[in-house]
Structure formats: structure tokens, C-alpha cells
Amino acid sequence: MADATQTNAGASGRAPDDASGQAQDSGATGPVLAADGTPLKASLNRALRAQKLRALALIAPLLIFVLVTFIAPIVDMLFRSVENQIVSETLPRTVAELSDWEATSNTLPDDATFDALYYDLFLASEYKNHTRLGSRLNYEQTGMSSMFRRVGRDVGDFGDLYLDQFEDLDERWDEAEPWAALMAHPGYLEDAAEWRESRDADRIDPRDTPAPRFRLAPGIEDLLPKTAQAYTHYAAFMRTEEEETADEDEPWTLVSTMLYEDLMAASAADIAAYDGPMADALQTAHAAAPDFETMTRKAQFLEADDEWGNLDNWATIKVYSPSYTSGYFLTAVDMKLGADGIVSQPEDQQIYGLLFKRTLFMSMVITISCILLGYPVAWLLANLPMRSANLLMILVLLPFWTSLLVRTSAWKVMLQQQGVINDVLVWLGVVADESRLIMINNQFGTIVAMTHILLPFMILPLYSVMQTIQPSYLRAAKSLGATPFTAFWRVYFPQSVPGIGAGSILVFILAIGYYITPEIVGGTSGTFISNRIAYHISSSLNWGLAAALGTILLGAVLILYWAYDRIVGIDNVKLGG
Amino acid sequence: MPTVLPLKKQPFSFVGPVSAAAGAFAGLFVGTAQGSGLLGILLGGALMAGLAYGLMTLELPRRATRWGIAAVFALIGLMVGGVMGLIVGTAFGAFFGWFPLWLADGRYRAGLPPYLTAGEVLWHYAFRVICGMIFFFLIAPIVVVMPLSFNAENFFTFTPEMLRLDPAGYSMQHYEDFFQSGDWQAALRNSLTIAPVATLLAVSFGTLAAIGLSSEHVPFRQAIMAILISPMIVPLIISAAGMYFFYSRIGLQGTYLGVVLAHAALGIPFVIITVTATLVGFDRSLTRAAANMGANPVTTFFRVQMPLILPGVISGGLFAFITSFDEVVVVLFVGSASQKTLPWQMFIGLREQISPTILAVATILVCLSIALLTTLELLRRRSEKLRGMSPG
Known part of the structure; x- marks a missing residue:
């Protein structure tokens, strides 16, 4: 659709040139004039410009609205993922003194640095900023929060x-x-x-x-x-x-x-x-x-808390003193910015790589289950007479339109140990009453519920592609001697691949950013990276890390979106069939 | 598809075993429910084979026989399993009064290409059964919620009373809960004050922009479109995080205005998409004709363009409304306790104190979405009629 519009625009954009060119070809003496005496070309150009301006004027309010309410927050988040002014703002004098100190020298900073630290911390503790700084540095080096809190209490008495x-x-x-x-x-x-x-x-x-x-x-x-x-x-x-x-x-x-x-x-x-x-x-x-x-x-600080004699803590302060840091991103990929460069986190603290891998893996499983379940249904809908297809379409559209929380709560009801599925299985004698299946608060629960929730997003694009495939191709293949399977696999399936591609990318994009469903039915093993982001925003308050994780996720989604645009075209997004 | 070949009668050697298999399958369920699955399979298989034989050899009046079999099964069901048994028995009876004869007459091949092999016919029906199961998967969770919301107990599962269809097992108490609890009513009120305003914002800005976007000469069309669509593409958790950070910087976090603006931003892509789609079929010569007859641009817009694109605008508005009404992630971060919406309250309910009131709310919301779906479908047909396309 976009291409068509552009070609039109291009064609009509050229029209004035062609018109004047033809006029010259036909041997007219001067340029063709409009009714008001100006050259036709100029007059048309003016009209075109006016049209462009009018279109932009119509778009502008919304564009500004979206830029302010949506794009600005996203940019702000990207900015937060590298922002690190807190150290240099709270301890400006200490940071200046520390610039000459090397963590590798194996000696504590000199007395001038401690004097600067005293001055900075005294002000910070009066303004009650030192605890915030302590918790910021605690993300990088555990124990620093209490070190700042303790000295903040004592520094007034020095x-x-x-x-x-x-x-x-x-x-x-x-x-x-x-x-x-x-x-x-x-x-x-x-x-x-x-x-x-x-x-x-x-x-x-x-x-x-x-x-x-x-x-x-x-x-x-x-x-x-x-x-x-x-x-x-x-x-x-x-x-x-x-x-x-x-x-x-x-x-x-x-x-x-x-x-x-x-x-x-x-x-x-x-x-x-x-x-x-x-x-x-x-x-x-x-x-x-x-x-x-x-x-x-120095003696006074060491008396308040001997952690001030720990070189690692000083190294952390120095490493995180610049206004911008890659520290959050490194944490998000299980690395750490130490005194001697970038190092991997210890094996047992590498959680984000695991989470990203799990998010990708589960999104993939969900996408594949959606293909497996959606393909037969889309085929049936595309090959039934219009009237029955429309009727069955309601069964696809109703879940699509039902509130996400309704569907999630329905799955909670279905899957729990005292839930409907377990009851039916026990009644049928498939499982014993005391060994009811655990289907919720794990990966299985998340995959089942999310497959159900995202299935319409697979069926609808598949259906619209399959509708365009001529059924006579299949009959032709069969009449040429193909077995039903060969006819399907060599003739029908390749034509339906664009639908699979569109549906898969759509489902995958939606799946990797899901938050609500994994939060409710995922337990601990079935949660996604988005749950971790929410945790860092509302519980651990490590906003920088949340922003860095969000930025990585956003990057992944944008790449997929770009692929979707190339395969399907953004203008072809259809809603509700 | 017209049948080319006359239907061929099938011998008992085919009908008998197939009926027996179906009977065994049904018998498995009945048998398990009554204590012995194996016995159920054997009895069911034998009974159905006998029934098939009887139906094929005795030339009985078909309609009367079918009713009779259904009645007998229903009676047996009533004696064994009460009201529920009556329903299941009637269904089984109706099916087994029809199934053997459907096979025996060869009617199962009607409507299929006559050149199909037996295996292909089997696959055809097996495929239908598979699709049926997928449809069941799609719709069952939503359907299960509805009767459960009338549960008299505070359980999330069917009680024996409910299965016996005993009226004592059902009650409206969860609905009463919903209408009397202050929390839920406040949540409902919040939802109803946030969603319409957000929708109004999204629709008014969105329609104007869509008209601008659909004109022939728009510089940077792709880039503008990408920006306007982005709220739909960016995962909600990222939008929520960004808005939380940014809105707390500018003092909008935890305010009604902040939530409304956030929801309007999320609804805009839907308005843009539906309205631009409607405008594709819009005949521009109509506006020129109106201008030619002396209408100013404002009159042209309201008297000529608006009535024609109205279905698209309304369905875009419905999308925006449902986006805001269903939205929970963004409001969870951008809102504060005094902007607690219905989905938020449900989310809390699901995560913390699980109460069946949620199911009552869910049922109400399902009814709402059915109403919405119907409206949208009617609008779509009307729009296509207005644009001169054939419906469907």
C-alpha cells in the first residue's frame, strides 16, 4: 500500500514537469501560464507545497503528542541506562582527588583524598544524600551501602x-x-x-x-x-x-x-x-x-567503619565516578566493570544471560506451538465456505477480544492443582488424586497460557495469506500424480510460508515482551526478562539496570520489527481480520 | 459440491467395527466415571455393534427410531447420573441413533471429491476432529470461567453440587461482591473515567493525522508512520518503564492526567491503522465536488468526509477504548493507588488474595467483548457497503 501511494505521489509530482515539457515540445513560445498569469509550473509547485504543508499541519499535533508522551520516555530510558552522575555529584571533591590515584598501586588514597571525602560526606549526610549513593554503589560492590550508612551517622561527630x-x-x-x-x-x-x-x-x-x-x-x-x-x-x-x-x-x-x-x-x-x-x-x-x-x-574513617580501608571499595568509587557508565549494560550481560577492566561475574551470579536465554527459548517454543496449532485452523477457515468460515472465525476472534487478564485468570483456574484439568484427569483415572499434575507456576503454565493468548495473532495473518492460495493448484498437483502429502508439501506449503513468517514474527515480538501472564502463571522458573525489569523498577529500585535490560530488549524487538516490515510491510498490519 | 456418484451402501463389516470403536470410546468415559474403564470399553463397544446391526437389518422408521434411542439413553443417564446424566445420555443417544446409519448409507462421502481413497476420507474427518480440538482449546478457558463465576462456594473449581446441576450449588454471591465491594467499584469507576478520555484524545488527534497521512504528498511518510505506530510495537513493559521514569521527572507519575496521556499514546496506533485503512477506499473527487459546490473545508470535512469514514473512526475508537480498558502494565507503573483500574484490581486479586469475584468480573468482561465484537463486525459490513465493496 505504501509503495502504491508513493508511486502515485511520484507520478503526480512529475506531472507538472511533463506538462511544461510537452508544452515546449509542441512549439509554444513561452512557458504555459496559469489563469493568474504566473507560469503554470510555479503555480503547480505552489499548490503542491500548500498541500504538503496542510498534510503536515494535520499530522503535527499527533506527532508532537506521541513524541512527548511516548518517544521522550523511551529516550529518557535509554539515557538512564548509561547515566551515572550520582557519584560525581555527591562526592565532587573526592572524585577530583581520586583522579591521581591508581587502584593497582595497592595503597589507600592519600590524606588529601580523605579530607575531601570528609567534606563531601559531611555535606551529603546533612542533605541525606549519602544513603542514595550507598545503595547505588551497592549494586556494584555489596557492603558499600552499610559502609556509607554507618559513616553518615558518625561523620557529624568527627x-x-x-x-x-x-x-x-x-x-x-x-x-x-x-x-x-x-x-x-x-x-x-x-x-x-x-x-x-x-x-x-x-x-x-x-x-x-x-x-x-x-x-x-x-x-x-x-x-x-x-x-x-x-x-x-x-x-x-x-x-x-x-x-x-x-x-x-x-x-x-x-x-x-x-x-x-x-x-x-x-x-x-x-x-x-x-x-x-x-x-x-x-x-x-x-x-x-x-x-x-x-x-x-583516615584514622577517623577507619574507626567509623574499617571497610574504608578496603581497596576494592575505593576502586569501585573510582570506576563509577565518571558521569556516564557502561556498568549497567555490563551487569545486564553478566559482566562487571572492575578496577582492572571488564570481567565476567562469578558463575553463580550470572542470572541475566540465563533469563535472556530462557526468554528467547520460551518465546520460540510458544511461536512453534502457535504455528502447529494455528496452521490447521487457518487452513480449515480458508477452505470452508464463507458462511461457516465466518461462524468459526468468531471462535478465534472472541479470545482475541477478551481481556488479557480474563484469559490469564481462566488459565489459572484451569491449570492449578485443584483446577479443572486436574479434576477431569483425576475423574478419568489418568492420574491419582494424591499425585495431581503441577501445571502452573512453571514453564509449562507460561507456555500453555501464552500459546492460547497469542494463537489468534498467528491464525489471522496465516488465514489472510491462505485465502489467496488457489485450491485448484492442489487439485492440479494431484491430477499430475502427486500424493496428497507431496501436493501439500511441494505446492501448498511454500505458498503459505509468507503467512507463517508474518505470524511467527508477530507472535515472537509479542511474546518476548510479555509481563502479565508470566507474572501470574510463571512462578519462578517461567518468568521472562520483563518480569526482572519490573522487579528492578518497583522492588530493588535499581532503575539504571532496569533501563539497560529494557534497552537490550527494545533493541531485539526493533530488529525483529525491521524484519517484519521487510517481510510484511508495516502498512499491512490488519486488526481483527 | 454436487455429488457426482450416487452414494454407496456400506456393509456391516465396515459399519459394525467403526460403531463399536466409537462406542468403546464413549464407554471409556462412562465406565471411568462409574468405576471401571475396561468394562465400559467392552460394554460400549458391544452395545454399539449390536445397535448398528439392529439399525441396519431392521427397516425401522428412522426419525422415530432416533428419538426412541435418544429417549432410552436419556432415561438410563437420568437413573445413573441425575440431571447431568440426563444431558450426557441424550447427547450420546442422539449421536448413536444417527452415526451407524450415516456410515451405512455412505453419506459420509457426500460433499467430498469422489476420487478420494478411504485413507483420505479418514484423514479428512480426523483433520476436522483435530481442528475441533484446537477450537476447543481456544474457547474452553473462556467458557469454563462463566459457570464457575456462579459458584456458591469460594472455590475455583466445579463442586459436586454444580456438576449435579443442583440449584444450591449456584449463586450470584460473587456478582453481589463485585457490585458491593468498594475496591471493585472504585476500580470500575477509575476504568470508566480513564478509558473514554484517553479514547477521545486518541481518536481526535489520530483521525486528523490519518487524514493528513493519506493525502498524496506527505514528506517523510515512512518515518512519521513508524513513530506513530511505535507504541504498538514496543513491548508494554518497556513503554511502562520509560513512562515511569520520564513522568516522575515531570511530575505526571501517579496522576490521572499521566495515566490518560499514557493510555492515549497506546491507543493511537490502532486509530491510525483503522482510519488510514478506511481512507484508502475514500473517493477524493467527493471532497473536490463539495468544494466545487461552494462548501468550505470544514463543512466538507463534517458533511462529506466524516460520514463516510465514520465506521473506521468508530472501530478505531473501540480499539483505543479496549486498549485502555484492558491495559494493566502501564497503569501499574504510571498510576498510583487512586488510579487503580479494573484490570489492575484483577491483577492484584490474581497475585495476592485469590477471590472468585475475579471470575464474576471476567464473565462481565467477556460479555462486554462479545458486544464489542458484534459492533465491530456490523461496522465493518456497513463500511464496506458504504465503500461499495461486497460484504464478507
Whole structure:
């Protein structure tokens, strides 16, 4: 049909050229003119363009609708199967430090990396992002989820070591307002006081009018760079997450830790030159800081969870730090992206290859059973008189139109151990009452139910092909001396092969993507890859892996679809005979 | 096919053994049900051979004899197996009153080419029996569900009372369940609010696009067609996964609008296919004639084109409706508990607490699909009549 339309389009598209060509051939002086005086060719072209535009304008709303509601989700899924920003977003400083580290060096990353990790994890645990990262990395290396969860609990206390010692020197180091006076711009403090007043008087809703944006005190960033950065993070957190201003609470212990580091790095002259708020406290602290009790960050992390000393975990973090990863796809084909390249999963964890193989195998069995059952029926329908064929067609179309869940529940009723088939078999004495057949929650159940569900999709294309085969060919073959079998096999069957091809591809495409029926009658041994995809979406929440498995399945279906288009043509899809 | 050769009478040496074999087969069932299969086979075979002999030698009035045999069998059935036995007995009686004479008269060759060998005739009937069994396979599960939905017990299988056709074995309790349970009613309401809106969206966009696609000059026709058909080709689980990810990004996941949009997208290919198929037979000179007579494009569309393609549009709409009404995978992911549809509720019922209410719902849905099938068939005939094709 498509070809015919195109040929038509081509023919009429050429028509203007032919017309003008003929006009010239016939010796007319100028180009043929339309009624309005423009050349006929131009006028026809304009009409053609208008027609094209009108057709596109009619198609456009639907095309946009499908692109937004359907194609965009599919593209999004493809994107998700490689997307991996979570590591670099949650641990940006650690990832930067790790770029110089090699897992093969057999040593733990240096102290700078642990310092970066402390900073990243402190922020992540305040924003409660660390558990998400932990579960993401846990897909690749078991145990990492608990490692992140445990350290997320403790990382807030790492800085108490320094905070306590600062507090011993001066009580004000544990109070909100002195800190704010030291770090914040006086203008910010005024704005903040005004905002708090309006909020407390219920004149504004903190959700609609957020606290004023934080500004650092002039010069403090040069004097205490790390502290300033940490305090800015703290102020931003207070503003967006707590809906409060920075001077309403004492800052994180992270800020105290950073203050210690800044003091150790700062020169006495710079500190002495500072004359803003808290100048006296700063000088005291600077003098005392070299004698502070201290502990390396590495030691603190190892104390929280010794898994942080495990090189494999660090290797996993490094391997999965890029924004895009092939890790999900590798998992989907039972491989793994390790520190030293791509390796196969251990034998006992290779489940996806098995599932893909099982899906293909069962779809094949279902397709073959559909051919075996559908062929005789299609033959009968094609060779009966029209009236009886139409009547029998109802028996094919009724299951086709019946809800999928109705048919699946019917099979559940038929196949279960106390079900109809077992009852009949017991009644006939074929099987004993105590040894009823197990026909459900296994591959047999899935194959039987899905053969039944997909059989109409085989019969209908077969029937439409067989209707076009002349019965006189068979009679001719027989009159030439062929046995009935030879006549069928050498004359009839080859002509029906296109129908078998169309039906098989259709059934196969439908079968490999089935979800509902295997879920209900498949048990554990009769499930398909689609059940695994659903499991990863709704239970294990490993969306990336679900997307990768889906992408592979989609690729397989598209290849089959392409073959279907080549054999049958997409425009020849018929519904309900 | 007219019979060329006169039918040939068959001797008892052929009719007797065949009748006996059929009788033995029937006897196997009766015998097993009564305790001894072997005895059933022997008795059935002997009885039928005797019956065949009697029917062939005694020239009895055929119609009366057949009724008589059916009545005798029915009586025996009633005494042995109650109401069910009566039905089975009548069926057996009617068959065995007819079968030996059908063989003896040679009527079994009527309508077949006269040159067929005996083996080919046997194959012809064996083939019919095989096809009959396949049709049985196709239809049995759907038919079995219906009586089971009237089960008085909470079982998924036939109780002895049901087999005896005892009225006490049947009840409407599962239907009452369906109409009184809040869960099921909410599910029904959801289905009935989602499907029509999704259908309306799919039909209105789809019909316009199909008209555009069927005009002669469409650039990138193949590519556009592939995109529009894709929701039908992509496995549902993949569509569902993609929509779940994407709709949760843009805040449509778990909303009524999200489910409606998803279902409309799934229904669109069906509308496109049916409407473009109808438009193939549409005579374009009609619109030109209308324009020639002064109708503007909108009037032309509603007064000339629409009435002619309406059957295609309606059947496309029915396809879209049933797609949305039956759909469970996508709504399972895109919807939330407050969009729980009828199929979703059935799915939960099948996976978790199995209740026979599902069978009542299934029966109602089967009736719905029979109504739908009838409508579609009528529409198809009407469409073909409108397009000037012969029906059938």
C-alpha cells in the first residue's frame, strides 16, 4: 500500500514537469501560464507545497503528542541506562582527588583524598544524600551501602574533637551569634534580623519568601578561606533546608574543623592584623592550635567503619565516578566493570544471560506451538465456505477480544492443582488424586497460557495469506500424480510460508515482551526478562539496570520489527481480520 | 459440491467395527466415571455393534427410531447420573441413533471429491476432529470461567453440587461482591473515567493525522508512520518503564492526567491503522465536488468526509477504548493507588488474595467483548457497503 501511494505521489509530482515539457515540445513560445498569469509550473509547485504543508499541519499535533508522551520516555530510558552522575555529584571533591590515584598501586588514597571525602560526606549526610549513593554503589560492590550508612551517622561527630578544644579556649566558639558576627557581612545580619521579625510575626511564609542570601564578611575569605567556604555551605543549607537564617544556630562541626586547618595555615601577622569581631578569640585560638590534640581523617574513617580501608571499595568509587557508565549494560550481560577492566561475574551470579536465554527459548517454543496449532485452523477457515468460515472465525476472534487478564485468570483456574484439568484427569483415572499434575507456576503454565493468548495473532495473518492460495493448484498437483502429502508439501506449503513468517514474527515480538501472564502463571522458573525489569523498577529500585535490560530488549524487538516490515510491510498490519 | 456418484451402501463389516470403536470410546468415559474403564470399553463397544446391526437389518422408521434411542439413553443417564446424566445420555443417544446409519448409507462421502481413497476420507474427518480440538482449546478457558463465576462456594473449581446441576450449588454471591465491594467499584469507576478520555484524545488527534497521512504528498511518510505506530510495537513493559521514569521527572507519575496521556499514546496506533485503512477506499473527487459546490473545508470535512469514514473512526475508537480498558502494565507503573483500574484490581486479586469475584468480573468482561465484537463486525459490513465493496 505504501509503495502504491508513493508511486502515485511520484507520478503526480512529475506531472507538472511533463506538462511544461510537452508544452515546449509542441512549439509554444513561452512557458504555459496559469489563469493568474504566473507560469503554470510555479503555480503547480505552489499548490503542491500548500498541500504538503496542510498534510503536515494535520499530522503535527499527533506527532508532537506521541513524541512527548511516548518517544521522550523511551529516550529518557535509554539515557538512564548509561547515566551515572550520582557519584560525581555527591562526592565532587573526592572524585577530583581520586583522579591521581591508581587502584593497582595497592595503597589507600592519600590524606588529601580523605579530607575531601570528609567534606563531601559531611555535606551529603546533612542533605541525606549519602544513603542514595550507598545503595547505588551497592549494586556494584555489596557492603558499600552499610559502609556509607554507618559513616553518615558518625561523620557529624568527627569535628567534635576540634570544636571541644575551641570551646575550652572560649565558650563563644559554640554559639551561633559570635560565629555569625565573625563570618557574615553586617548587611546580611541586618537583613536576616528583619526577615526573622517578619517571619515570627507571621507576616511572611518562609516557603514563599526564603531567608536573605548569605554574604561573607569583607576580608574573612582571605584570612580563613576554608572556614569561609564551609560556613557559606552551612548558611545555604540553613536557608534552603531549614528555612532559617545562618545566625539562628551554631554552625556545623565541619566549620570548626576547617577553622583549625585555617589557623594552622595562617601566619601570626595576618591574624594579628585582623580587627573585626572575635579578633581576640581568633588570636587565642591561633596561639593554642599547634598544641591541639589531633587525629588524621583516615584514622577517623577507619574507626567509623574499617571497610574504608578496603581497596576494592575505593576502586569501585573510582570506576563509577565518571558521569556516564557502561556498568549497567555490563551487569545486564553478566559482566562487571572492575578496577582492572571488564570481567565476567562469578558463575553463580550470572542470572541475566540465563533469563535472556530462557526468554528467547520460551518465546520460540510458544511461536512453534502457535504455528502447529494455528496452521490447521487457518487452513480449515480458508477452505470452508464463507458462511461457516465466518461462524468459526468468531471462535478465534472472541479470545482475541477478551481481556488479557480474563484469559490469564481462566488459565489459572484451569491449570492449578485443584483446577479443572486436574479434576477431569483425576475423574478419568489418568492420574491419582494424591499425585495431581503441577501445571502452573512453571514453564509449562507460561507456555500453555501464552500459546492460547497469542494463537489468534498467528491464525489471522496465516488465514489472510491462505485465502489467496488457489485450491485448484492442489487439485492440479494431484491430477499430475502427486500424493496428497507431496501436493501439500511441494505446492501448498511454500505458498503459505509468507503467512507463517508474518505470524511467527508477530507472535515472537509479542511474546518476548510479555509481563502479565508470566507474572501470574510463571512462578519462578517461567518468568521472562520483563518480569526482572519490573522487579528492578518497583522492588530493588535499581532503575539504571532496569533501563539497560529494557534497552537490550527494545533493541531485539526493533530488529525483529525491521524484519517484519521487510517481510510484511508495516502498512499491512490488519486488526481483527 | 454436487455429488457426482450416487452414494454407496456400506456393509456391516465396515459399519459394525467403526460403531463399536466409537462406542468403546464413549464407554471409556462412562465406565471411568462409574468405576471401571475396561468394562465400559467392552460394554460400549458391544452395545454399539449390536445397535448398528439392529439399525441396519431392521427397516425401522428412522426419525422415530432416533428419538426412541435418544429417549432410552436419556432415561438410563437420568437413573445413573441425575440431571447431568440426563444431558450426557441424550447427547450420546442422539449421536448413536444417527452415526451407524450415516456410515451405512455412505453419506459420509457426500460433499467430498469422489476420487478420494478411504485413507483420505479418514484423514479428512480426523483433520476436522483435530481442528475441533484446537477450537476447543481456544474457547474452553473462556467458557469454563462463566459457570464457575456462579459458584456458591469460594472455590475455583466445579463442586459436586454444580456438576449435579443442583440449584444450591449456584449463586450470584460473587456478582453481589463485585457490585458491593468498594475496591471493585472504585476500580470500575477509575476504568470508566480513564478509558473514554484517553479514547477521545486518541481518536481526535489520530483521525486528523490519518487524514493528513493519506493525502498524496506527505514528506517523510515512512518515518512519521513508524513513530506513530511505535507504541504498538514496543513491548508494554518497556513503554511502562520509560513512562515511569520520564513522568516522575515531570511530575505526571501517579496522576490521572499521566495515566490518560499514557493510555492515549497506546491507543493511537490502532486509530491510525483503522482510519488510514478506511481512507484508502475514500473517493477524493467527493471532497473536490463539495468544494466545487461552494462548501468550505470544514463543512466538507463534517458533511462529506466524516460520514463516510465514520465506521473506521468508530472501530478505531473501540480499539483505543479496549486498549485502555484492558491495559494493566502501564497503569501499574504510571498510576498510583487512586488510579487503580479494573484490570489492575484483577491483577492484584490474581497475585495476592485469590477471590472468585475475579471470575464474576471476567464473565462481565467477556460479555462486554462479545458486544464489542458484534459492533465491530456490523461496522465493518456497513463500511464496506458504504465503500461499495461486497460484504464478507
